[in-house]
Amino acid sequence: CISQDIDHILETQSALAVDLGGTNLRVAIVSMTGKIMKKYTQANPKTYEERIALILSMCKEALKDAVHLNCRILGVGVSTGGRVNPQEGVVLHSTKLIQEWSSVDIRSPISDTLHLPVWVDNDGNCAALAERKFGHGKGVENFVAIITGTGIGGGIVQHNELIHGSTFCAAELGHIMVSLDGPECLCGSRGCIEAYASGMALQRETKRLHDEDLLIVEGLSVKNEEPVNAIHLINAARLGNTKAESVLKTAGTALGVGIVNILHTVNPSLVILSGVLASHYEQPVQQVIRQRALSSAQGIQVMTSDLDEPALLGAASMVLDYSTRRTY
Amino acid sequence: CISQDIDHILETQSALAVDLGGTNLRVAIVSMTGKIMKKYTQANPKTYEERIALILSMCKEALKDAVHLNCRILGVGVSTGGRVNPQEGVVLHSTKLIQEWSSVDIRSPISDTLHLPVWVDNDGNCAALAERKFGHGKGVENFVAIITGTGIGGGIVQHNELIHGSTFCAAELGHIMVSLDGPECLCGSRGCIEAYASGMALQRETKRLHDEDLLIVEGLSVKNEEPVNAIHLINAARLGNTKAESVLKTAGTALGVGIVNILHTVNPSLVILSGVLASHYEQPVQQVIRQRALSSAQGIQVMTSDLDEPALLGAASMVLDYSTRRTY
Ligand SMILES: [Ca+2]
Ligand SMILES: [Ca+2]
Ligand SMILES: [Zn+2]
Ligand SMILES: [Zn+2]
Numbered sequence: 001c002i003s004q005d006i007d008h009i010l011e012t013q014s015a016l017a018v019d020l021g022g023t024n025l026r027v028a029i030v031s032m033t034g035k036i037m038k039k040y041t042q043a044n045p046k047t048y049e050e051r052i053a054l055i056l057s058m059c060k061e062a063l064k065d066a067v068h069l070n071c072r073i074l075g076v077g078v079s080t081g082g083r084v085n086p087q088e089g090v091v092l093h094s095t096k097l098i099q100e101w102s103s104v105d106i107r108s109p110i111s112d113t114l115h116l117p118v119w120v121d122n123d124g125n126c127a128a129l130a131e132r133k134f135g136h137g138k139g140v141e142n143f144v145a146i147i148t149g150t151g152i153g154g155g156i157v158q159h160n161e162l163i164h165g166s167t168f169c170a171a172e173l174g175h176i177m178v179s180l181d182g183p184e185c186l187c188g189s190r191g192c193i194e195a196y197a198s199g200m201a202l203q204r205e206t207k208r209l210h211d212e213d214l215l216i217v218e219g220l221s222v223k224n225e226e227p228v229n230a231i232h233l234i235n236a237a238r239l240g241n242t243k244a245e246s247v248l249k250t251a252g253t254a255l256g257v258g259i260v261n262i263l264h265t266v267n268p269s270l271v272i273l274s275g276v277l278a279s280h281y282e283q284p285v286q287q288v289i290r291q292r293a294l295s296s297a298q299g300i301q302v303m304t305s306d307l308d309e310p311a312l313l314g315a316a317s318m319v320l321d322y323s324t325r326r327t328y
Numbered sequence: 329c330i331s332q333d334i335d336h337i338l339e340t341q342s343a344l345a346v347d348l349g350g351t352n353l354r355v356a357i358v359s360m361t362g363k364i365m366k367k368y369t370q371a372n373p374k375t376y377e378e379r380i381a382l383i384l385s386m387c388k389e390a391l392k393d394a395v396h397l398n399c400r401i402l403g404v405g406v407s408t409g410g411r412v413n414p415q416e417g418v419v420l421h422s423t424k425l426i427q428e429w430s431s432v433d434i435r436s437p438i439s440d441t442l443h444l445p446v447w448v449d450n451d452g453n454c455a456a457l458a459e460r461k462f463g464h465g466k467g468v469e470n471f472v473a474i475i476t477g478t479g480i481g482g483g484i485v486q487h488n489e490l491i492h493g494s495t496f497c498a499a500e501l502g503h504i505m506v507s508l509d510g511p512e513c514l515c516g517s518r519g520c521i522e523a524y525a526s527g528m529a530l531q532r533e534t535k536r537l538h539d540e541d542l543l544i545v546e547g548l549s550v551k552n553e554e555p556v557n558a559i560h561l562i563n564a565a566r567l568g569n570t571k572a573e574s575v576l577k578t579a580g581t582a583l584g585v586g587i588v589n590i591l592h593t594v595n596p597s598l599v600i601l602s603g604v605l606a607s608h609y610e611q612p613v614q615q616v617i618r619q620r621a622l623s624s625a626q627g628i629q630v631m632t633s634d635l636d637e638p639a640l641l642g643a644a645s646m647v648l649d650y651s652t653r654r655t656y
Contacts, residue, residue, distance in 0.1 A: 083624040093623050142494050156593070163486070165595020166470050169624035172592040177585050177620065179507055180578070189588075189620040250508070257505050260517075264500040265484070265593045267493020292505065292517040295421050296411040296497035 012037075014071035015319035016062055016116075017312040018055055020044060020080040021123065022097030022150035022200075025051065027058040028309070029066050029073070030316035034134040036309060037069050038062065048100040056113050063114065074323035075117040076110055077315035079126035081151065083168050086318075089120045092168060096186040097151055097200075119318035123147065124171055125162050126314030127305075128155025131272050133317040135307045142268040146173055146259070147310055148275035151186070152194040155314075156266060174198065176258040196254030199277065202230035205247045209233070217241045234280060248280070255281055256288025263289070263297040274305035340365075342399035343647035344390055344444070345640040346383055348372060348408040349451065350425030350478035350528070353379065355386040356637070357394050357401070358644035362462040364637060365397050366390065376428040384441050391442065402651035403445040404438055405643035407454035409479065411496050414646075417448040420496060424514040425479055425528075447646035451475065452499055453490050454642030455633075456483025459600050461645040463635045470596040474501055474587070475638055476603035479514070480522040483642075484594060502526065504586040524582035527605065530558035533575045537561070545569045562608060576608070583609055584616025591617070591625040602633035 012031045019026045025044040029037040040058050045051045059076065066073050082094035082101060089107025107118040121129070128145035131137030137145065137157060145155045154173025156163050163170045174194035175187050182191025183201065195201050206228045209215040215222070215232065219239045222228055236244035259271055273281055282304050289300060307313055340359045347354045353372040357365040368386050373379045387404065394401050410422035410429060417435025435446040449457070456473035459465030465473065465485060473483045482501025484491050491498045502522035503515050510519025511529065523529050534556045537543040543550070543560065547567045550556055564572035587599055601609055610632050617628060635641055 083622065158486075158491070163594065166597035167595060167624050167627055169591065169622055170593065170595035172595075172622055172625075175592045175622060176589045178505060180581055180585060187622055191585075253508055257508060257519075261504045261589050262593060263497065264503045265498065265590060266491065267495060267498035267500075269494035294411065294497055294500055294503060294515055296495050297500075299495055 011070050011072040013320070013323070014066065014073055015316035016059055016073055016076045017315035018059070018076060018078040019123070019311040019315060020051075020078065020098060021311070022081060022095070025054055025058070026312060027055075027062050028312045028316070029062055029069060029071050030313060030320075031071065032320055034313055034316075036312065037071055038065055039312075044098065046099050048104065051101070052109050055110065059110065059114055073116065075119065075319040076114065077126075077318040078106055078110070078118065078120040079123045079311040079315040080106070080120065081123050081153070083172070084120055084122045084125075085168050086119065086121045086164065089118055091120070095151060117319070117323075119315075119322065121162075121314075121318060122153065122155070122171075123311050124153025124173060125155040125164075126318075127153060127274055127310035128157050128162060128171075128314065129317045130307055130310040130314035131305060132157055132160070133321065134313050135305055135310070136270065136272050136303050140270050142266070143270040143272060144173070144262055144266070144268045145272045145274065145305075145310070148198060148273070148277045148281070150199050152198045156268070158266065173258065173262065176261055178254045178257040178261070193254050193258035197251040197277075197281070199230050202233055202247070202251060202277070203228070206230060206233040209243055209247070214243050215241065230277060249284070252281055252284025253288055256285040257292065259285055260289060260293045260297070263293055263300055267297060268300065270301045270303065272303050272305050274307065274310045278304045339398050339400040341648070341651070342394065342401055343644035344387055344401055344404045345643035346387070346404060346406040347451070347639040347643060348379070348406065348426060349639070350409060350423070353382055353386070354640060355383075355390050356640045356644070357390055357397060357399050358641060359399065360648055362641055362644075364640065365399055366393055367640075372426065374427050376432065379429070380437050383438065387438065387442055401444065403447065403647040404442065405646040406434055406438070406446065406448040407451045407639040407643040408434070408448065409451050409481070411500070412448055412450045412453075413496050414447065414449045414492065417446055419448070423479060445647070445651075447643075447650065449490075449642075449646065450481065450483070450499075451639045452481025452501060453483040453492075454646075455481060455602055455638035456485050456490060456499075456642065457645045458635055458638040458642035459633060460485055460488070461649065462641050463633055463638070464598065464600050464631050468598050470594070471598040471600060472501070472590055472594070472596045473600045473602065473633075473638070476526060476601070476605045476609065478526065478528050480526045484596070486594065501586065501590065504589055506582045506585040506589070521582050521586035525579040525605075525609070527558050530561055530575070530579060530605070531556070534558060534561040537571055537575070542571050543569065558605060577612070580609055580612025581616055584613040585620065587613055588617060588621045588625070591621055591628055595625060596628070598629045598631065600631050600633050602635065602638045606632045
């Protein structure tokens with residue numbers, strides 16, 4: 001009947017986006033225009049079974065809410081830490097931040113239960129996809145996205161497409177090493193930019209300073225039992241704590257040197273930083289580029305993302321780009 | 329007449345290859361099958377005028393000899409240090425190893441004088457082209473070539489084509505940094521793999537050991553006034569000099585860490601090492617990959633090139649590939 005057809009037309013084409021991070025498991029309903037219609041957050045469970053069960057129950061809840069929001073869900077996009085084979089929808093090797101998550105088929109349980117098509121990619125790659133569709137990467141042929149959260153992820157767009165490499169290990173930019181030794185990294189190596197500049201690395205250094213009674217300065221207080229983190233470190237540095245400044249300076253230098261290595265390898269025209277620490281890193285990264293990049297690479301633009309949720313938006317973009325390509 | 333036509337058919341389609349290195353200027357006649365028919369070597373002059381004049385005179389000599397060798401020269405391919413715009417045939421920014429060689433149009437003087445088409449690319453890129461046409465890179469979709477000479481050059485083949493990047497600065501692999509500080513590099517930065525593992529870097533360390541009377545061990549002699557170099561260092565290490573061993577170990581580790589950074593960025597299936605030091609580096613590089621690369625990148629193959637002249641053969645391949653594509 002006619003009224004149903006009109007209802008159908010008035011629905012917003014949307015995606016379910018799932019983001020599996022080192023800390024949280026998040027699901028969102030994302031519209032075609034990149035608007036997050038509703039978002040759900042839980043702690044990411046520690047076991048495979050609980051994690052899959054929670055993904056499914058959160059997605060089911062979101063599907064119900066989508067009806068009331070008049071959103072038509074075209075499919076599910078999943079962003080996860082670890083190396084992903086997006087053709088198969090499988091996590092090959094996880095990061096240590098997510099346990100029981102290697103050689104895991106994510107696509108089958110979700111598509112079998114929800115009867116929707118499912119796309120999966122690495123979180124850094126999703127951040128790049130989000131920039132390409134909704135952010136500073138729109139229309140840019142060659143760019144790199146670097147997202148700093150608990151860890152550091154990256155994605156490389158060349159000729160407008162993500163590169164995955166010969167074994168789905170391209171753009172593992174958090175594990176670019178800038179020291180022959182340097183701090184230990186969760187990946188098993190040392191001196192990775194993730195071990196210098198991630199939220200986790202800054203938290204480790206903040207805790208070390210706090211344990212040695214070197215963190216607190218006038219104007220800064222930490223409640224008893226409150227775990228210290230990168231924000232305390234940044235505030236301490238702002239209030240004149242030179243030790244905190246020095247930790248942040250090393251982190252910025254390490255990230256900058258890692259980015260120069262990327263410039264000297266794939267030479268993009270734009271680097272987009274995202275994640276809570278992005279705005280703190282933009283200026284030190286630009287300084288390192290001026291000091292240490294070849295003159296031919298100096299023209300690079302470094303920008304801070306203006307997207308609130310790059311991983312979720314990138315996960316959604318896999319659904320929206322593919323589905324609309326098929327539909328129209 | 330018929331006999332002339334037969335002569336023409338019997339000619340070998342060939343290229344003139346020019347290699348502009350940090351030390352020598354070389355020209356070669358290279359046949360379609362990658363055979364070097366004749367080679368000419370001179371010291372690379374220190375000024376622009378002398379260098380261009382010498383290129384032209386060596387090429388003219390080679391063109392005369394080509395007639396007697398029954399080689400039909402289809403064009404000139406030039407391999408040079410520095411960042412090159414191959415579309416324009418221009419060196420944008422040179423390495424400090426070649427003076428007066430920035431913003432230099434190489435194509436025009438050669439094509440104007442010799443009336444032949446001219447191709448130009450960076451030396452590391454040429455090494456990769458040589459492997460693609462004549463070496464281990466044949467038929468490999470994604471591989472990386474690293475050539476160690478006076479400096480360190482690199483080339484990246486993705487989907488069977490070289491990548492040049494947004495400002496012709498891709499695959500400047502010698503300037504991947506593996507230390508926040510580290511030894512000074514000619515590029516103006518520090519801690520580049522070229523500053524650790526190039527012939528020049530090893531010569532610097534060998535000289536330092538020799539000046540401190542730490543180089544000579546039983547079985548090794550250096551004649552008065554003879555400049556020491558990497559070969560003395562390698563021999564000293566073989567004869568049990570632990571200081572020499574340690575320098576070589578650091579060089580191999582630095583090169584290996586730089587290569588792991590490449591694996592975590594573009595994830596090729598093969599890395600080909602060339603240059604005189606290649607066989608010394610193959611094993612340490614493989615060891616660093618085992619220790620420090622992500623498990624998804626462990627399947628990479630590392631091979632030593634079996635080409636005698638990668639830069640010359642790659643320069644020739646630009647001519648041969650293009651000319652035959654046009655002809656047939
Ligand atoms: Ca990635
Ligand atoms: Ca190169
Ligand atoms: Zn790491
Ligand atoms: Zn350098």
